[in-house]
Amino acid sequence: MSPVPRFHRQTIHTPASVRAGGWPDWSGQPEVFKYYPADFPRLSLAAVPDVRLLLFRCAGLTARRVYGDTVYFLRANPSAGALYPCELYVQARGVAGLADGIYHYEPRGERLCLLHEPESATDGLESCCEDDRRVEGLVLLVSAIYYRSSWKYRDRALRYCLLDSGHLLGGVEAAAICGQEDHEIFCRIDRQRLAAGFGFGGREQAMAMVVLGRRGSERVTSLAMRLPFVSGTGTFVANRFIEGALEEIGRPEHCRPAAGGAGYPFSAGILADAIARRRSIRAFAGVPLLRREFDAVLDTATMAVSMDCDEPVRILAVVNRVEGMEPGVYAGRRCLAAGDFSDMARYLCLEQDLGGDSGATLFLTGAAHNYLPLLLKAGLMGQRIYLTATGLGFGCSGIGAFYDQEAAAFLDTDDMILYALAVGR
Known part of the structure; x- marks a missing residue:
């Protein structure tokens, strides 16, 4: 058996540690939606209903709750403490009604924000994946902004960022099943290249990519995009423990690939309804x-x-x-x-x-x-x-x-x- 990683050992709960826990700093509460500046072009997903429905089922807003002066949004995927550290980016090639490019998904308002138009046929997210063959269709990137979770949960937020990212990947899987689309999840990705291209600045980490499309034979060898840093939290307090752990675990080795996918015990229509109704x-x-x-x-x-x-x-x-x-x-x-x-x-x-x-x-x-x-x-x-x-x-x-x-x-x-x-x- 492999030894338990130190960053897992250091984030255990015991009766003593739970009772010794303090309260979060409410003045530093992070924002839960990320927005790029207004000069980045936006596209309403109403213009591409198939893509809108797919992204809604992956990570959309499914309900609105008002408590006093505060509005909370529930999403298709659950999150520890409803803090939602994950972001979703979308690359499109050859998708009807959608210009080729890399986008950021804005669930509030159901829009795509255009971040980068490819400079050549060899420019794209595929270059950050071991299988760098060109994809006609969609490539999704799931990231996590750890401070949204560490603000409340401190070092244990490392686990919650990973679990929340996994829930979102499960949402992508379910959306693909509803749309009868094949999908592949990739954990072995070039996180340094992605961080440089997206301008994550150490505050946001790439978790996984998902291919929803057809592979060609041409290779995609570069990511020309260089974005400025954009905060997804407003406030921020660095957590070197989490940053170090994410760096350490970001290079999986000796991997065994698997093929397959969930077969839910009911129809795609019931699954689609379950996605919209899911609650804790x-x-x-x-x-x-x-x-x-x-x-x-x-x-x-x-x-x-x-x-x-x-x-x-x-x-x-x-x-x-x-x-x-x-x-x-x-x-x-x-x-x-x-x-x-x-x-x-x-x-x-x-x-x-x-x-x-x-x-x-x-x-x-x-x-x-x-x-x-x-x-x-x-x-x-x-x-x-x-x-x-x-x-x-x-x-x-x-x-x-x-x-x-x-x-x-x-x-x-x-x-x-x-x-x-x-x-x-």
Whole structure:
């Protein structure tokens, strides 16, 4: 087994660390939308409805909430603390109604901001990918602005930026399924070249690219774009721990590619509706799940991911209330220990009732090799679990905060605990 990375060890939660945590500096609260200056051209996505629908399903705004004087927007993909560190960039080639170029997606207003028009046929984002063949169609870049999360969650925001990016990748996967489009996720990308081209300035990091299009034979060998730095937060406080960790994990090695994709247990129409309706449940009523519902969650979550660097992620479940299943700890469908462990699940999830009142609380685990794609995959699997639950008519809540060491000991695993999700009614 690979050793647990120091940056994972340094971000564990314990009962003592949770109770010692302070409050965020509200005067430094970051903005959650990034905008380029007004002189950058904008295009309303109403002019390209197919692209509008795809991007809405990836990362669009699905609801608006008003609390006092503050307006909050909910999105197609969940985010730890609703802080939304991720940004989405789009390269288009040969897309009807859309000029070839690299764009930034503005979900509020549903617009694309044109950042760069290609200078030649060999200029583009493909040059930052190991497979640099020209793509006719769309190439998406998912990035994370870590301060949006570290403002509240400090060093542990490293995990949340990766998991949130994985959720967005899961949103891209689901959108591709709705549109019957092939897709490929790439983690082995040239992050330094991307940072220089986009002017990220160390405050925003490229996480992954997704190809939604047809590969040609011509190679794309350069990225001529050189953008000025544009803040996506307004305020900013550097976190050298996170910056160093992202630099260290940004070069995956000895990767094993995988081909595949989710097959949801319902139609594309139901999936599209689930994307728009997805929410994080706040409390369970204690009504049991059906066995087939639990099985559907496991089957969908664990299907192969179309990814250039696939790392194994396992699911250990504390089954609390599932008809036809004895309560206990399960590895997949195999019971490891029978008994009512709902109080323990509640405790492990930072003593939140969601962990114990659920039909089942799922712990996603994995070893340390290639930490970035490992966490991205865990987040993507989390998005699959959310959408499966929503489509089948029950609830889900992602739980990124848990007592790491206690959870691993209770589940009797040497793996890292990557993520937890509670599902139920």
